[in-house]
Amino acid sequence: MEEDSAHFPPVDPVKVGLKGCCPRCGEGKLFDGLLSLKPRCAACGLDYSFADAGDGPAVFVILIVGFIVIGSVLWLQVNYGPPIWVHILLFGPLTIILSLLSLRWCKGILIALQFRNNASQGQIQRD
Template sequence: MTESQAKPQAAITSDAESERPAMPALAKGWRCKCPQCGEGKLLHSYLKVNSSCSSCGLDLTHARADDGPAYLTILIVGHIMAPLMHVVYFSWRPEPLVMFTVFTIGCVASSLYLLPRMKGIVIAYQWARRMHGFDKGNPAVKGQ
């Protein structure tokens, strides 16, 4: 094997070794905790991201969730509520106003519950995949 063939293999190996596990990070994001340590809070209000983790010092200013959490929330709530509405309507035939009221409250409540958790998941995924400044060479990240 020549030296030029060995270099790409070494680069692939080092990239694979330096990957951060996504599933534990996503679980921490679901709990709205820091994806690196799992202890510091990710959000300081309903949807505002902290500038850094209070526990490990991870710089969170690079997090760019944009419209991803809203899209995921709508996708999940819609895929749960639409079939449920169909089943409820054809099984019990409730009054339209009752059905409207119950499903409106259900959609709003589940959306409010899921939105910050989806934001945590999106930010944790970005951290796990080293996206948007969460890369290895970031001097603001302590402990790397």
């Protein structure tokens, strides 16, 4: 990542991550579409090539959404005992919607935290 000579006020990584905004200026958009990143910020020109969220957002989404959906399925089954088609009709779309929204939010937050903490891939220094 290139060093930047311009000064920008610090932004909250959680707020800009949830809104999908640039982690440096908080103005430009981070995403081009649902989950793909833009090449750079339109407002401040920050190059997003440093951003590598990897599998972190997917792991968080699987754990959080899985906990919510499976807990809801079990609660519904124990209290009302509906047929299986009711579970599919209710929790299929809920799982998809929650997963896509959560994945975008988690990816934005992790990229903003990566920028704020100047995180990069670990390298071994050999003498």
